[in-house]
Amino acid sequence: MLEKLSQLREEISQALQSPTPEAIENLRVKMLGKKGEITSVLKGLGALEPNERKSAGQAANELRDWAQEQIDTAKVQAQGVLQAQALTTEHIDITLPGKRRGIGRLHPLTQVYGKLEELFISLGFDIVEGPHIETVYHNFDALNTPESHPSRDVTDTFYFNDDYLLRCHTSPMQVRLMEKQKPPIRVVVPGKVFRRDEIDATHTPVFHQMEGLVIDKNIHMGDLRGIMELIASHIFGANMKIRLRPSFFPFTEPSAEVDITCYACNGKTRQDPCRVCKGSGWVELWGCGMVHPKVLENCGIDPAVYSGYAFGLGVDRITSALYGITDPRFYFENDVQFLKQF
Ligand code: DAH
Numbered sequence: 001m002l003e004k005l006s007q008l009r010e011e012i013s014q015a016l017q018s019p020t021p022e023a024i025e026n027l028r029v030k031m032l033g034k035k036g037e038i039t040s041v042l043k044g045l046g047a048l049e050p051n052e053r054k055s056a057g058q059a060a061n062e063l064r065d066w067a068q069e070q071i072d073t074a075k076v077q078a079q080g081v082l083q084a085q086a087l088t089t090e091h092i093d094i095t096l097p098g099k100r101r102g103i104g105r106l107h108p109l110t111q112v113y114g115k116l117e118e119l120f121i122s123l124g125f126d127i128v129e130g131p132h133i134e135t136v137y138h139n140f141d142a143l144n145t146p147e148s149h150p151s152r153d154v155t156d157t158f159y160f161n162d163d164y165l166l167r168c169h170t171s172p173m174q175v176r177l178m179e180k181q182k183p184p185i186r187v188v189v190p191g192k193v194f195r196r197d198e199i200d201a202t203h204t205p206v207f208h209q210m211e212g213l214v215i216d217k218n219i220h221m222g223d224l225r226g227i228m229e230l231i232a233s234h235i236f237g238a239n240m241k242i243r244l245r246p247s248f249f250p251f252t253e254p255s256a257e258v259d260i261t262c263y264a265c266n267g268k269t270r271q272d273p274c275r276v277c278k279g280s281g282w283v284e285l286w287g288c289g290m291v292h293p294k295v296l297e298n299c300g301i302d303p304a305v306y307s308g309y310a311f312g313l314g315v316d317r318i319t320s321a322l323y324g325i326t327d328p329r330f331y332f333e334n335d336v337q338f339l340k341q342f
Contacts, residue, residue, distance in 0.1 A: 001041070001048070001056045005063050008037055012067050021078045028071050038064050108342040109208055109331055112235070112319045113190050116210055119234045123227075125212070126187045130173035132194070136163055138172035142298045143251040156196050166194035170211035171251060174291070174310055177213060178299035183306045184216040190315070204328050208315035215291065215301065215308030221254070224288060224309035228258050235318060236260065243282065252289025252310060259284050263321045276326065283321060286313045 008031065015027045031038045041060050045053055106114070117127055136159075140152055150156060151168060158166040173189040189211040197203035214223070225244060232242045244256040261267045262277035273279030288311035293303035316328050323342055325331075330338050 001052070002059055004041065005056075005059050008041075009063060009066070012070060016070055016074045019074055019078060021075065021082070024071055024074050024078060031067050032064065032071070038067060102336075105340060105342070107331070107339060108319050108323060108325070109315055111342065112315055112322065113208070113210070115235060116188070116231070116313065116315070116318075117190070119231065120188045120212075123230075124186055128173070128177070128187055128189055129191055130167070130170065130176060130189055132166055132192060133160070133164055134167040134172050136165060138175045139165055139167050139169075142175040142295065143171055144292050144294045144298070145250040149250060154196075158194050158196060168195050169193050169312055170209040171310070171312060173211055174213045174251070174295070175299055178215065178296070178301055183301060183308070184214075185308070186214050186216075188212045199329060201327050201329075204316070204332065206332075207328070210313040210315055212288075212311040212313070213291070213308065214310075215296075215306055217306060219290075219307045219309060221290060221309070224290065224311070227309075228288060228311065231313070232258070232260060235322060244288075245282075245284075247287060247289075249287055249289055251292050251295050252287075253292045255287065255289035257284050258286050258288060258311075260321060263324055264326070283317075285317050285321060286311060288312070 012027065012031060015023065019027070028036075030036055033039065038060065042057075042064065045057050045060065048056055120127065139157075140149070145152065157168045160166075170189045170191050170193060173191075177185060177187055177189075191209065191211075192206055193209050194206055195203075197205050199205065212227070214227075228242060228244065232240045241261050243259050245259055247255045247257040249255040259282035262274055262281050262283050264276035265274035265281070267277070267281035277283050288309065291308040291310050296303040296306060296308075316331060319325065319331075320328065
C-alpha cells in the first residue's frame, strides 16, 4: 500500500514538470476524480487489517492533500505562463485611429412636428396622442361620416373586423376629447395614420398628421383663418401666402383646403406645368373647417352654445413643401445620406 502511494506521488511530480492547463486537469481527474487512483485507495482502506489501516489512512490522506495543493499551484502557474505569452505575442496598436460614431439627428418629420408643437404650446394648446387602433364609431360614425362615404370602403381602410380599424386620420381624437372634456378645448394631436394606398410618388400607406381642435363660445371662421395663417408663417416664413379653398369633409361645415404657393415653381410656371402643382401654382397642404353641429351633438356638446374649428395638418406634405422633397418614400427608407441633409 505505502509503495503504491509513493508511486502515485512520483507520477504526480513527473506529470507536473511543465504541464499545460489541460494536462493538469486530466491529472486531477485521474488522481482525485470520483474514480481517481487516490480516491480509490481511500475507498479501499476499509478492507485493510485494523493495524495496517491507521498508518495507510494517514499516508493516503496526506498524499491526497499534497496532490490537491500541487495541482492548484500548477494551475495558477500554467495560467500565468499563458498570460505572459499572450502579452508578448498579442499587440494593441494604440496608434490606429479610432472609429468615429456619427452623431444622429432628428428625422425631418420629427423636426416639423417639433416646430408645430412649439407654435401650439405658445398658443396655449394641449398636446395629446391617441390610439392607432380605433373603433369604427370614433373613426367614422361619430364624425358624421355616412356608410356610403368612400373612405369607409375596405379598399381604402385597414379593418380588423366590423368594429375596429387602423385609424385613417387623427380626427377620431376630436370625438374622444369632446366626449371626456367640456369646452373650452384647445388641443393638437400628432400621430401616424394608415390607409390602403399603394406606395407611389404621392402616397404611402402610413403617413403623419396633426389634428387640431378648438371649441369654445363664439368661435368663428375668422379665428380659423387666423390660426391657419399663423401655422403657415411659423413653418414657411412670414411671406408665405395661403388660400382657403372651399371643400367638403363630413365632420366640418363649412370646410376648406389650405393651399400654399407652390414651393417648386413659386406659382410662376403655369405655361410649362410644374410637376408638384401641375401648373395650378398652389399646393394643397391640409384640410380644415368649422366643427359640424352633428359632431358636437354626438359628443354631448350643445351646438347652440358652443362652436369650434378643426384642422388636420398633413405633416408629410408640410415637410415636403418646407424642404422641397418630391417623393415621400424618402421618409421611410432610412437612408442616412438623405436624412442628414435636414
Ligand atoms: N381628417 C381629414 C383627412 O384625413 C383632414 C381634416 C379635414 C381634418 C378637415 C380636420 C378637418 O380636422 O377639419 O383627410
